[in-house]
Amino acid sequence: MVRDDCFPTSLPSKYGHFRSLFYLIHQVFFPKKKKTYCKHCKKHCLVSVTQYKPGKASLFAQGKRRYDRKQAGFGGQTKPVFRKKVKTTKKITVRLKCKDCLSVSQYCLGRTKHFELGQKRT
Numbered sequence: 001m002v003r004d005d006c007f008p009t010s011l012p013s014k015y016g017h018f019r020s021l022f023y024l025i026h027q028v029f030f031p032k033k034k035k036t037y038c039k040h041c042k043k044h045c046l047v048s049v050t051q052y053k054p055g056k057a058s059l060f061a062q063g064k065r066r067y068d069r070k071q072a073g074f075g076g077q078t079k080p081v082f083r084k085k086v087k088t089t090k091k092i093t094v095r096l097k098c099k100d101c102l103s104v105s106q107y108c109l110g111r112t113k114h115f116e117l118g119q120k121r122t
Contacts, residue, residue, distance in 0.1 A: 026112065026113040026114055027112070027113070027114040027115075027116070028092065028109060028112045028114070028115050028116070029116050029119050029120065030049060030094065030109070030115070030116070030117055030118075031049065031117075031118060032048065032049055032117055032118035033046060033047070033048055033049065034046070034047060034049060035047070036096060038098045038100070038101065038103065038105075039103075039105065040098065040101045040103040041098060041100050041101050041103075045098050045099060045100050045101075046098075046099045046100075047096040047097055047098050047099065048096075048097045048099065049094050049095070049096055049097075049117065050094065050095045050097070050117070051092070051093070051094055051095070051115070051117055052093040052094060052095050052106060067079065088113075089111040089112060089113055090111070091108055091109070091110060091111055092108070092109040092110065092111075092112055092115045093106055093107070093108050093109070094106070094107050094109060094117075
């Protein structure tokens with residue numbers, strides 16, 4: 001379900017019935033603390049919200065080991081290098097950490113040009 005209070009108020013009226021389509025939204029403001037359902041507590045709890053950032057890629061993952069083995073020696077580049085980047089945004093994922101049981105869940109907000117955590121919309 002899409003929360004209306006995360007959307008900017010300046011959304012054109014012609015898009016009123018498309019509020020669930022995040023690719024039309026340029027700014028999303030999300031609170032740092034909110035009350036939402038926790039699967040582990042089985043009730044609504046206060047959660048702290050942070051933005052998810054991917055960690056450093058491991059050198060010992062199977063795909064990386066396979067790629068390095070194939071690249072070793074003579075023969076140049078063996079796998080295709082992607083150069084046709086067309087997406088201008090990344091999908092925003094938030095981490096929800098429960099204050100009661102300290103369990104962490106993730107929630108994808110979708111694509112947006114601008115994401116702010118803990119800011120009031122103007």
